[in-house]
Amino acid sequence: MHRHFEVQLDELKDRMLCMASLAEKAVHLSLEGLNNRDESKATQVIADIEPQINDLHLELDDRALQLLALQQPMAIDLRLITATMKINSDLERMGDQAVNIAERALSIMALPQVKPLIDIPRMAEIVEKMVKDALDAFVRRDNELARIVVLRDDEVDHYRDQVFRELIAHMIRDPRCIQQALDLILVSRNLERIADHATNIAEDVVYMVLGRDIRHHAEEKALARNEKTNSHN
C-alpha cells in the first residue's frame, strides 16, 4: 500500500511538471507571437497548447483527489497534494491568459503597427521570469526563491500603470490608433494576471515547504498579534 502511494505520488509530480512546462510554453509563445507579429505561434497557443493544458488540468485534479481519498496522506504529503491542486488551477488560468494574449496578438497583427513595443516586452520579461522562478521554486522546494517571486509582483503593477498612462496619452494624441492601443492595454492586464498566478504559486510553495501561510501578509499580522500579546504579559 505504502509503496503504491509513493508510485502514485511520483506520477502526480511528473504530470505536474508537464502541466507547468505547457503553461510556461503557452505564455512564451503568445508573447513571441505578439512581439514578432508571428501568427503561427499565436495560433499554436490557441489550437494546440491550451487544449492540452485543459486535459491535463482535469487529469491532475483527479489524480490528486484519488490520492487524498484512497491513501489518507499525512502532513508533508498532504500539503504537497493540496498545493498541487491549487497550483494546477493557477496554471490552467495562466493558459487562459496566454490564449487571451494570443487573440490580442492576432487582432493587433491585422492592423497597421502603431509604435514599436517597448514597455510591454519589458513587462513580459519580468512576468516570464516570475513564472519560471515560481515553477523552479516548486520543483526544488525552494521557499527563498518563492519569496523573491512574491516581492516582484509590485514591479509588474508599476509597469501596468505606466503602460496604461502612456497608451491613454497616445490614444488622445492620435485617435486612429485607439483599437491597437486598447489591445495593448488589455495585454498588459493579461500579463498582470499571469504575474498574479505566479505569485499565488509562489505563496503555495512557501506553504508547502514550511507549512506557513504568507498570503494577505498573514505572517506580519500573526507577528504583530504575538508582539501585542507579549507586551501585555
Added chain:
Amino acid sequence: MHRHFEVQLDELKDRMLCMASLAEKAVHLSLEGLNNRDESKATQVIADIEPQINDLHLELDDRALQLLALQQPMAIDLRLITATMKINSDLERMGDQAVNIAERALSIMALPQVKPLIDIPRMAEIVEKMVKDALDAFVRRDNELARIVVLRDDEVDHYRDQVFRELIAHMIRDPRCIQQALDLILVSRNLERIADHATNIAEDVVYMVLGRDIRHHAEEKALARNEKTNSHN
C-alpha cells in the same frame, strides 16, 4: 472522533456561508458605487469588506486542511471539503474584482459623466444573478441550478464584446472621453471575471454533488469517447 468531525464540518460550512455572503456583498456594493456614483459604497468595499474576505480566506483554507489532515474523510465529505477549498479561492478573487470595480468607480466619479450607463448595469445584473445562483446551488446542493449558471457565461461574454465595441466607437467619436470609456471597458472585464468565478463555483458544485467533472466540456468528451468505443464494438 466522528462526532467531533461533524461539528468541525458544520463549522466549516457556516464560515463558508459568511465568506459567500461577504463576496456577494462586495460585488453588490461596488456596482452600486459605480451606478449611483456613491463614493461611500466604493470605499466600504475597499476599506472594510475586502480585508474581512482576506482573513476569512485564510481561516477557511486552514479549517479545510485541518479536516483533511486529522479526520481522513471519505467520498462525499472529501468532495465537500476540496470543493470548499476551491470555492473559497474563487470567492477571494471575486472580492479582488469587486475592489477593482470600486477603484474604477472612484476614478469615474472624479471625472464628468460621459453618458448614462446602459449595457454595464445590464451585464452587472446577469453577473450578480450568476453569483447568487452559484452560491445558492452550493448551499442547496442543487446541481441543476449550477448547470444553469454555467450556461449563462456566454451571455456575459456577449455583453462584454458589445460594451467593448460601443465604447471604442464612443472614444473615436469623442477622444475627450477616452479615460472614462477605458474605465468602463475595464469594469466590463472585471464583471466578466466575476462571472468566470461564478462559473467555476457552479462547476465545483456539480462535481461535489455528482462526483462528475463538467469542466472543459469533459462530459461531452467522455460521451464522445464512449460512443466511439461502442461503435467499434
